[in-house]
Structure formats: structure tokens, C-alpha cells
Amino acid sequence: MSKYTHYDVIRAPVVTEKSTMASENGQVVFDVAIDATKPEIKDAVEALFSVKVKAVNTLVRKGKHKRFRGRPGVRNDVKKAIVTLVDGQSIDIASGV
Incomplete structure (x- = not known):
């Protein structure tokens, strides 16, 4: 069983030009917990948004090397999930949960 609640798995929606174009094809993009699995992500989206x-699909965006107050550092890695919904279903990201 999952050690997370559904709100821990789904961190935030990704609102970019590319993710907005994907929503026209029935896909929604979320930032998720770095160690969340595909079945956990599927269960969380279905429970929170009442969709099928x-x-x-998941990907891990590696953290960039940046300078913080003159010192070198690395941003955290971010895992993104591209969730494809069954035809006819949709999620309105602007409404919130």
C-alpha cells in the first residue's frame, strides 16, 4: 500500500504552454512526489478528480546547477506525470481541488 495520501502524491498542476496544448488531447500534467509510482499517481488522480x-507517463527533470548568493548549488529534481484521460473526460485545472 501507499505510504502517501492522494494529496502527497499530486503536488501541483503544471501550467505551461506545452501542457496547455496537451490538454486539448485529453492529457493533464502534474508535478508529483519524486518516488511516486505510476499506479499511485493513477489512483490519486482518479480519487481526487473523479475521472477515469x-x-x-512519467519523467524526472534533473535539477539545474545555479548560484545562490554567490555559492554554487543544485535545485531539487522534479518528477512530472503526464496523465492521459479516457475520451470524453476532462479536468479543469483552474478550479482547484
């Missing part, structure tokens, strides 16, 4: 999920 067809597929979940």
Missing part, C-alpha cells in the same frame, strides 16, 4: 485514467 487511460495511461500515466
